[in-house]
Amino acid sequence: MIDTSAIADPSRPASARGLSKTYGTGPTAVAALRGVTVEFARGTFTAVMGPSGSGKSTLMHCLAGLDRPTGGHVYVSGRDLTTLDDRQLTRIRRDHIGFVFQSFNLVPTLTARQNILLPLDLAGRRADPARLGATVAALGLGDRLDHRPGELSGGQQQRVAIARALVTEPDVVFADEPTGALDSSTAAGLLELLRRSCHELGQTVVMVTHDPIAAAHADRALLLSDGLLVRELERPTAAAVLDQMRSSAS
């Protein structure tokens, strides 16, 4: 069989067209996404915002191939994920997508270093030592690499999860509330790292956040409301984001 993931196109990291997702059926069905069309260009940093229940996590999970949409299309690295079987989807996730979960999802029995290198090990790849060193140093993890997750603070575990997502150099990184467990100065350092990795290394990052100050580090902020994309702000400031959040809530 032809390995279709071999023809992936990294210049088109991620997009969605008419994306919908309904959980359940009948009277209890919940329409979490109701036709979202959006494009994430290479080397850009996007913040996804919106009230609780507006569909942010569902959007990230569908874009990352962790959840199957009920309608529309998702493209990652130029491939339509909705046409792939589970094996092909797993391969695209492994080779082209990084994901930072709200709950970190670290392996408790492995050290920080082993957790960071796990996706590369599973793919039979070696880490680029320069990329690994720069990522670990920028995240302030240099002296924590031999500790297990249980010996790390929540913020340190968060940073290990982020290093793990970046070190494979995926075409796109999806991060669900990556600054949620961090104090404000560590959060600012992480956001600066994400921004630099987009602008200097061509990384593409899509981040869910509730925090307008975090969103102001991004190139663009998207506002979801009730499963729809209702606003897009280019070069957002915290004040402009707050303003849009207030006006879409009223």
Ligand SMILES: Nc1ncnc2c1ncn2[C@@H]1O[C@H](COP(=O)(O)OP(=O)(O)OP(=O)(O)O)[C@@H](O)[C@H]1O
């Ligand atoms: N597995 C599921 N089964 C049923 N309904 C779900 C499921 N996951 C999400 N939903 C519903 O879909 C809607 C969107 O949820 P989602 O988690 O995407 O929102 P969110 O914007 O990420 O919220 P939050 O900011 O609280 O994390 C909500 O009404 C939620 O209750």
